[in-house]
Amino acid sequence: xxxxxxxxLCANGDESARKELYTRYAxxxxxxxxxxxxxxxxxxxxxxxxxxxxxxxxxKYQPHGSLKSWCSRVTVNLVIDxxxxxxxxxxxxxEESVTTVPQPDTEEVEKIPxxxxxxxxxxxxxxxxxxxxxYCVEGYSHKEISALLNIKEKTSSSLLFxxxxxxxxxxxxxxxxNGL
Amino acid sequence: xxxxxxxxxxxxxSNMSGTLPADDWKVLQQKYSSSRRRARRAAAFxxxxxxxxxxxxVLLIIFISLPKENTPHTTLIAEEIPHSHVILPDSCTLxxxxxxxxxxxxxxxxxxxxxxxxxxxxxxxxxxxxxxxxPEVTTDMSADAASGxxxxxxxxxxxxxxxxxxxxxxxxxxxxxxxxxxxxTGKENKYLALDNLLEEPERNKNRRKISIGISxxxxxxxxxxxxxxxxxxSVIEPADSSYHTKPAASxxxxxxxxxxxxxxxxxxxxxHLNDVLAVSTGINYTKYESKRTGYIQGHKQSSMQKVxxxxxxxxFDLILAESKNLSLYLGAGIQADxxxxxxxxxxxxHEKEVLWSATCAAGLQVNLTPSSSIYLEPELSRALNTxxxxxYRSEENSTLYMRAGIRFTLK
Numbered sequence: 001x002x003x004x005x006x007x008x009l010c011a012n013g014d015e016s017a018r019k020e021l022y023t024r025y026a027x028x029x030x031x032x033x034x035x036x037x038x039x040x041x042x043x044x045x046x047x048x049x050x051x052x053x054x055x056x057x058x059x060k061y062q063p064h065g066s067l068k069s070w071c072s073r074v075t076v077n078l079v080i081d082x083x084x085x086x087x088x089x090x091x092x093x094x095e096e097s098v099t100t101v102p103q104p105d106t107e108e109v110e111k112i113p114x115x116x117x118x119x120x121x122x123x124x125x126x127x128x129x130x131x132x133x134x135y136c137v138e139g140y141s142h143k144e145i146s147a148l149l150n151i152k153e154k155t156s157s158s159l160l161f162x163x164x165x166x167x168x169x170x171x172x173x174x175x176x177x178n179g180l
Numbered sequence: 181x182x183x184x185x186x187x188x189x190x191x192x193x194s195n196m197s198g199t200l201p202a203d204d205w206k207v208l209q210q211k212y213s214s215s216r217r218r219a220r221r222a223a224a225f226x227x228x229x230x231x232x233x234x235x236x237x238v239l240l241i242i243f244i245s246l247p248k249e250n251t252p253h254t255t256l257i258a259e260e261i262p263h264s265h266v267i268l269p270d271s272c273t274l275x276x277x278x279x280x281x282x283x284x285x286x287x288x289x290x291x292x293x294x295x296x297x298x299x300x301x302x303x304x305x306x307x308x309x310x311x312x313x314x315p316e317v318t319t320d321m322s323a324d325a326a327s328g329x330x331x332x333x334x335x336x337x338x339x340x341x342x343x344x345x346x347x348x349x350x351x352x353x354x355x356x357x358x359x360x361x362x363x364x365t366g367k368e369n370k371y372l373a374l375d376n377l378l379e380e381p382e383r384n385k386n387r388r389k390i391s392i393g394i395s396x397x398x399x400x401x402x403x404x405x406x407x408x409x410x411x412x413x414s415v416i417e418p419a420d421s422s423y424h425t426k427p428a429a430s431x432x433x434x435x436x437x438x439x440x441x442x443x444x445x446x447x448x449x450x451x452h453l454n455d456v457l458a459v460s461t462g463i464n465y466t467k468y469e470s471k472r473t474g475y476i477q478g479h480k481q482s483s484m485q486k487v488x489x490x491x492x493x494x495x496f497d498l499i500l501a502e503s504k505n506l507s508l509y510l511g512a513g514i515q516a517d518x519x520x521x522x523x524x525x526x527x528x529x530h531e532k533e534v535l536w537s538a539t540c541a542a543g544l545q546v547n548l549t550p551s552s553s554i555y556l557e558p559e560l561s562r563a564l565n566t567x568x569x570x571x572y573r574s575e576e577n578s579t580l581y582m583r584a585g586i587r588f589t590l591k
Contacts, residue, residue, distance in 0.1 A: 022205055030198035041480035044200070045436065045473070048208050052215050082436075109185045114192050121193065136190035164186060171185075 003067035011059035018055055025068060026051060029075050035133050036079045038122035046082060050075040076138060083126055104171045112174060120170045128163035135160050229558050229580055389452040395585025397444040438471040439572040444581060456499045464491040468571040472524055485524035487571055491517035507545040514538055522569060536564040557583040
């Protein structure tokens, strides 16, 4: 079943189509939510909310991109809205001091399990976590991030720099602890 | 390249899937059904509000375009109304400018007590004198009982000369029974009785009218967008969150809220200042209920938060249109709400702040009996402050209430 057909059937209320959509993308959307909020139960509830919204708004899907990327955008917007309402999106002031940390090698990072990387990312402070996910995982530009989060591009760049620095520290510690 | 290692992280995480429990699809189905029910209720509420507004607008247009009733001055002149002859001297010229006779004496049938007394005091056939600078004109006031009109005919053409000759007023009554009545009652003012037949317009008939009302209301969000489907909000618990039970290991980082539509009940008193303006006040009770879900270390716990407010509204109503059975009005005012008590996580929580809101309403009142009526008031409430507790009110700045009630008029 093509993406367009699946979206059309979901919009019409077809239960089997919705089950198909859930089977295809629910687990992936759950991981996406967990990357942003860092809590499994909250991530699951947000994934449910996102699926409900996707079922209701499936008629708005346009075949410019894949259905998966459209679902991803709907979910990201919903998660960011949740974080904003919960006041977890307080922007870190630019004056915060930044220590330069040696960047890890790509070979070192490749040795680290995915689950561990996911845990490291989910433990970042909320705002840095969101910017890192949007830039490095979802592929948003700083301009798009600033428009989405209502911050300046310079702020987005600064937050990404700090997130990278914190992740680099965590990776170094993990490698040292596990002797990789 | 600078971003190499983050590219690897991004690539690995973007394709990663989580593991969901086996019953997750059933849970999602239940949540979806609940969400649909809530959306249908909100949509029904919205359409009901729009229908009421449209009905009120249609009724208002009908009221405005209805033809007005005939003025009472042209109705029902009794047969006994006497003829009154005003005999002016020859030198008088009748004109509106130089006639100094008061209107009552010229037109005794359109009675004031002065006119009726002047007629009454002069038995049939007698003449009275009054000074008039107008020329001689005899006017014959006659009542046409059939047509119910008063007609005035000038029997003579007025001359141009003005003199101070006295004007003779000769009153006579054509029917015999009128004379008998005057003879019988003596001082009885027959013409006062006739005056009562003439319907004077009732001015300020609603003045000082007091009504007592009992009402109930449900509310809905003004936003019919996607937010209406999933209503939730979160707040970070303060560091000293002593008002809820915390898990043994650690406290919640954030709560997720699912708000229910608030309900409200109240009693009101309405005092009419005049025909078009009334002021109302009373006591309103409003209950806000929300499901709070806390997440900590992969576990979640839910609790119902219930917040009870008591409020005092003050509102001015402008009565747009009113008839025997219907009344349309607009109102605007303010309301102050104070939290009586609130509970969440099995403990009492506090809201010390007084919450203020501005309200405006449109009302449709249907009179069942002269002293009782039912009314429907769509009311829009705009929160001026939100307080510290997270409720439906803090999520939605504007709330539409559909208030219905019964009103009893005391006097």
